[in-house]
Amino acid sequence: MDLFLHLCVMIIIYIIFAMSLNLEVGYTGLFNFGHVAFFGISAYTSALLSLQQVPFELSLLIALAMAGLWGFLLSIPSLRLRGDYFGIVTLGFGEIIRMVFQNEVWFTKGPMGLPGIPKPILFSYRFATLSQYLLLTLGFAALTFLILRIILRSPFGRVLRAIREDEVAAEALGKNVFFFRIKSFVIGSLFAGLAGTLWGHYTTFISPGDFTLLETILVLLIVVLGGKGTEWGPVLGAFVLIFFQESLRFLRLPAEWTRYLAPLQQMIFGGLLIVLMIFRPEGLLKEKGRGSNAGN
């Protein structure tokens, strides 16, 4: 039963993480290949504050603000550029942030990591057991889903899709493409931060090794497998992939196998991305009202 609840918590956290990336990659057409950075920034911020006895409500808010702020700072130099450049800048950013976690030992304890992150207390209610935590994440996931749905069905959301389909046409209609992209990127970073905070307080131990390219690849795969630019795509993708990943951990395979199993599993993720892109780029669920030949 605990295993089942654990699976549910992980899946829901990744649903939030994937929904935030879906806003950027799926709806706005931003090539964000360093999404793990914002997940990590918030996880660290909230963990460090909570370890200093700052109440959870406050540390959550500051963690979200930090993710949003860094998203904003990164987007200024890089979002004016065409997709390839943006992709490589975000990819690099993801690596650099991990380097900071690793090197600033006085602050983050470096490779030792941060143990003993307290379970959250929200409005004097402590979410300590698995089922309580599941309720908490479920609440936040529903909130994220609703907020993103409102955003994407508003005129703002339509502009984002217009930018994705044809940047020049959107510009010609008087939309400042650059600002819309920044807003989308900052909102995406905020929700990635929410996922990161929830994850940090759930595992109670974080270290730089938790925020590698693997996380970026995994969340990207969730989005494109489920169906980018769809409301339920990230949900479906997270169910399939997190179930696969987490259940491998509980098979109790001999320890010497992990040396081979971990890279093998990651090879499967990489290969799956390639195969999907070649044979079914739209993913399992297809975005409504979008022709098969839509693109740039």
Place this chain on the structure above:
Amino acid sequence: MDFLFQSILNGILAGCIYALFAMGLTLIYGVLNFVNFAHGELIMWGAYFLYFLMGKPFGFPLPIALIPALLLTILLGIGMDRFVFKPLRTANRLTLLIAALGLSFLLRNGAQFLWGAELRTYGFEIKRGLRILGISITLNQVAIILTSIVCIVFVYLLFHRTRLGKSMRAVSDNLELARVMGIDSKHAIQFAWVIASVLAGVGGILLALDTNLQPGMGLINLVKAFAATLLGGVGNIWGALLGGIVIGLAENLGVLVISPGYKDAIAFGIMVLMLLIRPSALLGRQE
């Protein structure tokens, strides 16, 4: 003072290697008009192919193992194009780049699967360097600089003196026009992959000789190669050479001031700085 000269020498040395990476990256960009996110893995696999051929059960000495290692790297480059990028030639850009990122991750973990995540070296003894004017330089390092120069001269001759090189430049300038003029663009694209793979393989081997091998070395060197490409102007081979040397110098002089833990972050810093100061210059030659 000697310390400073030593850093400059090390910077130029690293810069020559980065230049080889950047030239290959920008060559593919020029011909196919996208950033190959798996270029770093060509570098890494090139180095591991040599490691493989020098280890058991082959045990070839370095000069003999070099040629088959480079041939294997070329095969990998051609294979990448044939099985991943060619089916996606007409796909939209996001699809192409996600596939490239997936390929990079697949290849990186492939190396980790075969050789593990630990640092490896080719197992040469560290020899005492020659001392010239207070600067120490090992024979390996002399070989690295000479090899890089040979590669660069080779690329120059290829591009300016041969028909094939000229047709590659034509395709990279304007694909449609090149086709109209009867240039076989498929041939030129394939050849661009061969050259990019050789440059990546040689660079990876030189880097591994100077430092070590590790499956993660591809990603960080992709960022460096791209930073060098940006500095020199995208699609410009000679700019890439200059950019590589600037990055190498900045890294080795930079660690005199900041913590060595951030050595690999310097290229990224330069890249962001370039984007802030001169975004227009970078877009100079597109479409």
